[in-house]
Amino acid sequence: MLHLDLDAFFAAVEQRDKPSLRGRPVVVGxxxxxxxxxxxxxxxxxxxxxxxxxxxxxxxxxxSGTAFLGGRFAAYRATSDVVMSLLxxxxxxxxxxxxxxxxxxLAADEGHDLSVEGVTEIGRRLKERIAAxxxxxxxxxxxxxxxxxxxxxxxxxxxxGLVVVPPGRELxxxxxxxxxxxxxxxxxxxxxxxxxxxxxxxxxxAKSLPDLVALAGxxxxxxxxxxxxxxxxRAVVPDRxxxxxxxxxxxxxxxxxxxxxxxxxxxxxxxxxKRLQASAFSGRTVTLKLRRYDFTTLTRSQTLPHSTDxxxxxxxxxxxxxxxxxxxxxxxxxxxxxSGLSVYAQGDLFAEDLLGEADPAPEATAEEAPEAVPExxxxxxxxxxxxxxxxxxxxxxxxxxGRGLGRVTVRFEGPRTAPGPVRTLAADDPLLTPADPPxxxxxxxxxxxxxx
DNA sequence: TCTGGGGTCCTAGGACCC
DNA sequence: TCTGGGGTCCTAGGACCC
Numbered sequence: 001m002l003h004l005d006l007d008a009f010f011a012a013v014e015q016r017d018k019p020s021l022r023g024r025p026v027v028v029g030x031x032x033x034x035x036x037x038x039x040x041x042x043x044x045x046x047x048x049x050x051x052x053x054x055x056x057x058x059x060x061x062x063x064s065g066t067a068f069l070g071g072r073f074a075a076y077r078a079t080s081d082v083v084m085s086l087l088x089x090x091x092x093x094x095x096x097x098x099x100x101x102x103x104x105x106l107a108a109d110e111g112h113d114l115s116v117e118g119v120t121e122i123g124r125r126l127k128e129r130i131a132a133x134x135x136x137x138x139x140x141x142x143x144x145x146x147x148x149x150x151x152x153x154x155x156x157x158x159x160x161g162l163v164v165v166p167p168g169r170e171l172x173x174x175x176x177x178x179x180x181x182x183x184x185x186x187x188x189x190x191x192x193x194x195x196x197x198x199x200x201x202x203x204x205x206a207k208s209l210p211d212l213v214a215l216a217g218x219x220x221x222x223x224x225x226x227x228x229x230x231x232x233x234r235a236v237v238p239d240r241x242x243x244x245x246x247x248x249x250x251x252x253x254x255x256x257x258x259x260x261x262x263x264x265x266x267x268x269x270x271x272x273x274k275r276l277q278a279s280a281f282s283g284r285t286v287t288l289k290l291r292r293y294d295f296t297t298l299t300r301s302q303t304l305p306h307s308t309d310x311x312x313x314x315x316x317x318x319x320x321x322x323x324x325x326x327x328x329x330x331x332x333x334x335x336x337x338x339s340g341l342s343v344y345a346q347g348d349l350f351a352e353d354l355l356g357e358a359d360p361a362p363e364a365t366a367e368e369a370p371e372a373v374p375e376x377x378x379x380x381x382x383x384x385x386x387x388x389x390x391x392x393x394x395x396x397x398x399x400x401x402g403r404g405l406g407r408v409t410v411r412f413e414g415p416r417t418a419p420g421p422v423r424t425l426a427a428d429d430p431l432l433t434p435a436d437p438p439x440x441x442x443x444x445x446x447x448x449x450x451x452x
Numbered sequence: 453t454c455t456g457g458g459g460t461c462c463t464a465g466g467a468c469c470c
Numbered sequence: 471t472c473t474g475g476g477g478t479c480c481t482a483g484g485a486c487c488c
Contacts, residue, residue, distance in 0.1 A: 029456075036456045038488090051488080056453040098459095098488045186486050219462060220485085240460090248457060285480085295455070301481060335457085460487080467480080 003150035007159035009100035011041035020419035069387030075437035146232035170230035175202030248335025273311035282309035289335030
């Protein structure tokens with residue numbers, strides 16, 4: 001089994017596409033007042049910036065000149081797709097765990113030499129090919145006899161690491177590690193384990209199955225008992241079906257007004273419906289998620305008699321659940337989700353058509369979706385966000401560094417240019433427009449990164 | 453200027469059914 | 471004329487992952 005973990009992935013893509021940021025601290029995540037860090041570059045980690053930390057805290061820790069960027073998920077997905085394709089050349093059994101992580105069952109391809117030397121060479125060549133194909137994004141690779149050992153291995157020498165755990169050596173690698181390195185041991189389980197004197201995986205292995213079941217529940221307890229012994233027969237599942245679709249939003253300020261919140265629900269329901277329609281799914285259970293002013297979080301759900309992918313049905317249900325739950329004290333977050341998904345959808349009116357005919361139905365509802373999204377007039381500088389790709393008709397391609405007071409600051413550079421100049425423009429400059437992510441690949445077949 | 457957003461899985465109680 | 475039992479569905483919440 002091989003596990004790949006791309007290093008500080010979002011930040012690495014930003015540094016690739018923005019030459020002026022190479023070698024400098026970069027933080028990617030929410031850039032608003034209530035944002036948190038998704039990824040910090042290794043330069044930013046040196047100042048204490050960490051994933052899941054509030055962006056405000058990361059700003060306090062990092063020096064001025066640190067880039068704080070919102071995410072460019074289209075760019076991350078495109079790079080992730082390139083990497084996943086390389087993995088699929090190794091084996092038909094590839095399980096992406098996220099944009100930046102995947103498991104590969106090397107044994108599913110009979111051509112591989114699965115000796116320690118053989119898999120080491122596979123890992124080495126894979127890392128080279130990834131760096132070359134992505135314009136320099138690096139990854140850490142772990143290889144072992146199970147998903148557990150592969151994942152542990154990829155974590156041991158980050159960044160740009162390669163660790164092979166030879167068969168038979170699992171426990172000597174595993175037992176000295178802190179229990180928190182096991183997947184499934186988060187803050188709550190770690191705290192309870194510490195209370196019974198368990199700090200390392202070796203400590204965990206000394207506990208009985210009934211003790212662990214009492215501590216963590218039946219499934220989780222049995223899972224911990226097995227993992228502590230390096231017993232792990234979890235298979236690589238190439239395509240885990242989607243189980244739910246949701247959208248949620250934390251507001252800049254807490255909201256109380258039912259009309260305002262209702263419009264937020266409409267817009268979130270429209271986004272969820274659009275994604276359901278795009279994937280030809282619909283679902284029966286609508287869930288509303290609320291986070292109150294004091295951070296207490298609750299969900300309310302209703303299962304409908306028929307599957308739906310209709311934004312109005314979703315919105316109406318969610319609005320009803322909001323009225324029942326109440327907005328007392330103010331809400332900092334609302335979320336709308338649909339679960340209980342099935343492939344054929346659109347309620348019983350259309351179900352017959354969809355099942356019976358090749359033509360997958362005129363999607364009238366899809367065309368109507370935008371009507372539910374109110375086009376709110378934003379302050380002119382709010383059109384721009386840090387990290388965003390833009391193009392200026394005279395100055396060329398660049399990205400947004402900052403904004404405010406009716407102005408926007410843009411650095412004009414791209415993945416294949418030298419660090420470029422900065423210009424401050426009027427936020428309503430008609431020559432400035434949002435742009436697609438830049439192309440980092442060497443389309444003309446020129447020298448690749450590895451030649452440097 | 454504390455604490456995101458997208459998910460998954462598990463547990464537990466009550467309703468309901470045979 | 472004390473209280474079956476097992477399975478499924480629904481709802482809610484919690485833990486966890488990246």
